[in-house]
Structure formats: C-alpha cells, structure tokens
Amino acid sequence: MLRWTLNIFGLHMKAKAVFIFIAALSLLAANGCGPGDKPSGEAQYDVIIVGGGMAGLSAGAHLASNGLKVLLLEQHHKVGGCTTNFTRGDFTFEVALHELAGGGLFQLMDLCGVKDKVEVYPLPDLYRSIFPGETTVDVTMPANWEGWDNTLKANWPEEAEGIDKLHSLSTEVFKDVMDVKDLFRYSGAKKLFATLSVPIKHPALVKWSKKTLQELLDYCFTDEDIKAVVSQFWIYYGAPIPDEIAILTLVANEVFLTEGAWHVMGTSQNLSNAYAERIRELGGEVKTGTLVTKVIVEDGVATGVQTEFGDTYTGRYVICNTDPYQMAFKLVGEDNLPASYVKNLKGLKPANSLFVTYLGLNIDLKKLGYTDTEIFYNTSKDSVAVYDNMMNNNFKDGMVSITIYSNYGDPIYAPPGKSLVALLEFSDYDSWPKDRDEYQKMRDEKAAEIIDLAAKVIPELADPKNVDVMEIMTPVTLQEFTMNYHGIPYGFYLDLDQWKKIPINTPVKNLYITSSWTQSWHGVGSAQINGWMAARLIMDREGIE
Numbered sequence: 451m452l453r454w455t456l457n458i459f460g461l462h463m464k465a466k467a468v469f470i471f472i473a474a475l476s477l478l479a480a481n482g483c484g485p486g487d488k489p490s491g492e493a494q495y496d497v498i499i500v501g502g503g504m505a506g507l508s509a510g511a512h513l514a515s516n517g518l519k520v521l522l523l524e525q526h527h528k529v530g531g532c533t534t535n536f537t538r539g540d541f542t543f544e545v546a547l548h549e550l551a552g553g554g555l556f557q558l559m560d561l562c563g564v565k566d567k568v569e570v571y572p573l574p575d576l577y578r579s580i581f582p583g584e585t586t587v588d589v590t591m592p593a594n595w596e597g598w599d600n601t602l603k604a605n606w607p608e609e610a611e612g613i614d615k616l617h618s619l620s621t622e623v624f625k626d627v628m629d630v631k632d633l634f635r636y637s638g639a640k641k642l643f644a645t646l647s648v649p650i651k652h653p654a655l656v657k658w659s660k661k662t663l664q665e666l667l668d669y670c671f672t673d674e675d676i677k678a679v680v681s682q683f684w685i686y687y688g689a690p691i692p693d694e695i696a697i698l699t700l701v702a703n704e705v706f707l708t709e710g711a712w713h714v715m716g717t718s719q720n721l722s723n724a725y726a727e728r729i730r731e732l733g734g735e736v737k738t739g740t741l742v743t744k745v746i747v748e749d750g751v752a753t754g755v756q757t758e759f760g761d762t763y764t765g766r767y768v769i770c771n772t773d774p775y776q777m778a779f780k781l782v783g784e785d786n787l788p789a790s791y792v793k794n795l796k797g798l799k800p801a802n803s804l805f806v807t808y809l810g811l812n813i814d815l816k817k818l819g820y821t822d823t824e825i826f827y828n829t830s831k832d833s834v835a836v837y838d839n840m841m842n843n844n845f846k847d848g849m850v851s852i853t854i855y856s857n858y859g860d861p862i863y864a865p866p867g868k869s870l871v872a873l874l875e876f877s878d879y880d881s882w883p884k885d886r887d888e889y890q891k892m893r894d895e896k897a898a899e900i901i902d903l904a905a906k907v908i909p910e911l912a913d914p915k916n917v918d919v920m921e922i923m924t925p926v927t928l929q930e931f932t933m934n935y936h937g938i939p940y941g942f943y944l945d946l947d948q949w950k951k952i953p954i955n956t957p958v959k960n961l962y963i964t965s966s967w968t969q970s971w972h973g974v975g976s977a978q979i980n981g982w983m984a985a986r987l988i989m990d991r992e993g994i995e
C-alpha cells in the first residue's frame with residue numbers, strides 16, 4: 451500500500467511515479483500563483499497593507515524599494531503594533547522589545563534602506579537566570595558563543611561534551627535552515643524536488659524539526675540545572691519545554707550567540723518609524739488612524755480594501771499584517787475561503803498573551819548594584835507547572851522576566867538618578883473578568899503580585915515610595931492596541947504539530963498574510979523576516995529579482 455511519507459526512496463518505481471505526480475499536483479494547487487503570474491488590470495496601488503506592525507512595515511519597505519506603489523493602513527495613531535513606546539512623566543517605556551537577534555536581519559534592513567535610519571546597540575549579556583532552591587542556581591549567560599560555552603563549562607564541567615554538542619548542533623541546524631530559506635519561493639516541480647531533497651541534504655534539520663526542546667536537552671545533558679538555564683528563553687518562545695520545538699532554540703542560539711543581542715536606540719518605536727519614513731520617501735503612503743474593515747474579494751481575487759470611514763482603495767495585491775482570525779472571519783469572510791482553510795485555522799492552537807507591569811523608579815538601580823539588563827526569576831524548573839500557573843494568573847508561582855531598561859545605556863528611558871523596569875509574565879485573555887471594575891481590581895492585584903515576585907531579586911521594587919510611575923498591560927490591553935486575537939503577540943503555540951504556523955500565501959488570489967502567525971515564527975526580527983517573505987513572493991510574481 452502506498453504510504454504518505456516523505457521517505458519515498460524505498461518505494462517501487464511505479465508507486466514513486468504516482469506519488470510524485472500526485473504530490474506535484476497538490477503542490478501546484480496549494481501554491482496557486484507562481485513567479486511571473488502578475489495580476490493585470492487598473493488599481494490605485496500595487497500593494498495595500500493592512501496593519502503597520504513590524505511585518506507590515508517591513509513588507510511595505512521592501513516592496514516600495516523595488517518600485518511598487520504601496521499604501522499602508524494602520525488603525526492606531528502611530529505605527530509599530532507591539533514595537534512601540536509610551537511616555538509617562540520623566541519616563542519613556544519600551545512596550546515590547548527586550549532583545550533583538552541581529553545577523554541576517556540587519557542585512558534585510560540594509561536591503562530596503564532602513565538600517566541607516568536607526569541606531570542599534572549590542573547588549574552585554576543574553577540573560578541572568580535564577581532558580582532559587584536548596585542550592586540556588588544563579589548564572590549570567592553572555593551573548594556570544596565563547597562566553598556562553600565558558601560560563602556553562604565553568605559551572606558544569608562534567609557537561610562539557612553536551613555543551614559542545616549543543617553548540618555544534620545549533621551551528622549545523624542554522625546552516626541547514628539558511629540553505630532551505632528560499633524554499634517558500636518555489637512552486638510546482640521546483641518546489642517538489644527541493645522539498646524531496648531536504649531529508650538527503652539536511653538530515654540534522656529534518657531530525658531536529660521532529661524533536662522537542664526537552665528531547666534536545668536530554669540528548670545533550672544529564673544535569674537538570676544546566677537544562678533549566680540553557681532553555682531559559684522558552685518563555686520568549688511560548689511553549690513549555692516538553693512541548694516546545696527544538697529547532698527554534700537551535701536556530702535562535704546560533705543567531706544570538708554568533709551575532710549578539712541588540713536593542714534600538716530610542717526604543718523600537720524608532721525602528722517602526724524608520725520603516726514608515728522609508729515607505730513614504732519612496733513614494734508610498736502610510737495612513738495611521740485608519741481601521742480596515744473589509745478586504746474586497748471579487749471572484750476569488752483580492753482587489754482592495756474598505757476602511758471604517760467607508761473609503762475604498764483598490765490594489766493589485768493586499769497583505770494583511772493581522773492575525774489570521776481577523777483576516778479570515780472579519781476582513782475576508784468565511785464565504786470567500788475554502789472550508790479546508792477555515793477548518794485548519796480553527797484547529798490550530800494559539801499561544802499565550804502577556805501581562806506586563808512597567809515601573810518608573812525614583813532610585814538609581816545601577817548605583818544600588820543592580821547592573822543586569824535581563825533577569826529571569828523562576829519559581830520552579832518545571833516549565834509546565836510554571837506555564838500553567840502563569841496562564842491561570844497565579845503569578846506568584848510563575849516566572850518573572852525583569853528588564854532593567856535604564857541599564858541599556860540609552861538616556862531615553864529615565865533621567866539620571868532614576869530607573870525604568872518592566873516585569874513580564876504569561877497571561878491568558880480568558881482568565882480576565884469582563885466586568886470593568888472586577889477587571890481593574892484584578893489588574894492591580896496582579897501587578898502587586900508580579901512586583902512581589904520581582905522583589906525577591908530587587909527588594910526596592912516592593913517599596914511604593916520608590917515608584918514614580920506604574921503602567922499595567924494585560925492581554926485585554928494588548929488586544930485593544932494590536933487587534934491580535936486575545937492579545938496574543940506570539941501567534942500560534944509552537945509545538946511539533948504547528949511550528950510551521952500558516953503560509954503567507956492564502957487561498958484568495960493576490961491576498962497574503964504576514965505577522966507573528968505566519969511561517970517565520972514570532973518576534974521583532976522574525977516579523978521583519980515575515981514581511982520580507984511576503985514582499986518577496988509578490989516580487990517574484992512581478993518578475994523582480
């Protein structure tokens with residue numbers, strides 16, 4: 451019997467031919483549009499982008515710098531989505547970005563002319579990881595391979611072999627990912643043969659794309675403390691260690707530890723603004739305060755958008771920088787989508803949302819001896835328990851990430867003698883009351899709880915006299931500002947079943963989606979890569995190299 455598996459090389463010749471024929475057909479069907487398949491007809495814009503988050507902005511800048519006429523519509527009064535800031539009194543708060551993985555990202559920013567518009571600076575360390583207990587683990591991990599390896603070997607000399615294994619595997623898998631990075635551009639027979647050659651050319655990638663982070667840790671190490679420390683970033687990737695995919699850690703390790711961890715001078719809002727400025731200087735338009743309410747679909751083809759003000763704009767292509775639920779169920783409408791697409795979407799599990807307490811302090815934390823930038827205080831090494839506790843808003847038994855932005859060396863955050871800190875845990879939208887009074891009561895209680903947890907590392911945080919300004923962001927706030935479903939900035943939950951998220955192509959011709967919910971995972975860097983991917987697919991159709 452013909453088995454649907456990638457390993458077709460053991461099959462009888464006739465079965466192979468049938469397999470290849472059917473697979474080719476299905477790939478062609480899935481792709482819909484290939485290179486050179488340019489939409490014809492008159493339109494006001496070449497490309498209309500719904501949403502000015504990192505992915506939408508990046509798509510717009512790449513398209514505009516290749517001569518396409520772009521219109522970007524953003525519902526908020528400024529661009530950025532998650533990558534934005536706000537000012538309260540003496541303090542300017544970064545909403546989202548803690549650390550940015552550099553590397554290829556800077557090349558992409560260069561490619562569309564944005565790199566010179568922003569100043570980025572490296573952070574001294576990747577993170578400090580604390581696990582209190584009978585023998586407290588407290589390790590600061592540098593943001594480069596040499597420092598990373600040496601720190602681990604100094605703390606766990608008996609794990610030296612596993613430390614080297616993790617390093618070489620990260621390098622190998624990252625190289626594999628780079629080798630297949632253009633696969634998303636291929637269609638038809640080219641895609642088929644490139645896909646079939648992946649297991650032969652890149653066995654490490656195929657092997658580790660089927661393994662969890664837990665399996666990776668068990669493969670490299672025996673000691674539970676080192677496992678907990680090296681996997682600390684699970685909190686930024688979204689799924690607890692037994693569920694989370696191994697390749698994300700392998701790839702991110704290689705990027706962070708080869709290229710460093712970075713931040714943007716003047717907060718990530720400056721990066722967002724730089725993209726918008728670039729689109730405008732290339733003749734594109736960026737309109738803020740404009741909510742898109744509909745993607746116009748005619749005979750299965752996206753031809754434009756409608757806004758809340760009743761305006762209609764026509765475009766040869768439309769890109770949604772939204773979550774897929776808004777795109778499918780509000781903007782496009784279920785009737786315009788194949789049942790299989792809708793069914794797949796409904797079957798995918800979204801990731802977590804976040805709860806953040808932002809503090810402007812009238813004390814100088816650095817002078818008091820707190821020199822770190824990013825600290826994780828974990829109440830347990832059991833990531834599943836920690837995840838469940840956070841998602842049930844039991845913050846005191848969760849894990850708090852403490853970011854001391856005023857230690858970043860950028861004067862924007864706080865005036866001299868003062869400090870700025872953000873405290874973050876996971877949170878689930880559904881656990882927040884709908885009643886406004888109850889919601890606000892819970893919000894304040896939870897802020898007190900997260901401060902108490904962080905005060906185990908920085909006791910001064912618990913003294914209200916030290917706090918000049920406090921702002922709280924819940925999943926409800928995140929949903930209001932970014933319009934992401936349930937305030938989820940990470941897109942889909944990254945386990946083995948859904949790590950590919952959803953494709954940037956959609957079943958509606960000339961309609962694309964690019965955001966944290968699409969192929970290149972989530973994060974400020976990934977969103978920019980996602981945006982470039984959407985632009986690249988359109989450029990391929992336009993015949994632009």
Ligand SMILES: Cc1cc2nc3c(=O)[nH]c(=O)nc-3n(C[C@H](O)[C@H](O)[C@H](O)COP(=O)(O)OP(=O)(O)OC[C@H]3O[C@@H](n4cnc5c(N)ncnc54)[C@H](O)[C@@H]3O)c2cc1C
Pocket residue numbers: 500501502503504505506523524525526529530531532533545546547548549550551740741742743771772776804806874928931932933934939940964965966967972973974975976977
């Ligand atoms: C607190 C926090 C901390 C984070 N820390 C980090 C970090 O340290 N490192 C990292 O790499 N990543 C981090 N992230 C994640 C990262 O910020 C996001 O993954 C990324 O910025 C998401 O970009 P996006 O393009 O998918 O869209 P979003 O930022 O979600 O933007 C979507 C935009 O589309 C607009 N929009 C939606 N619908 C419409 C509509 N109908 N009409 C018009 N406009 C619309 C929204 O207003 C929004 O501006 C963090 C996120 C948060 C919230």
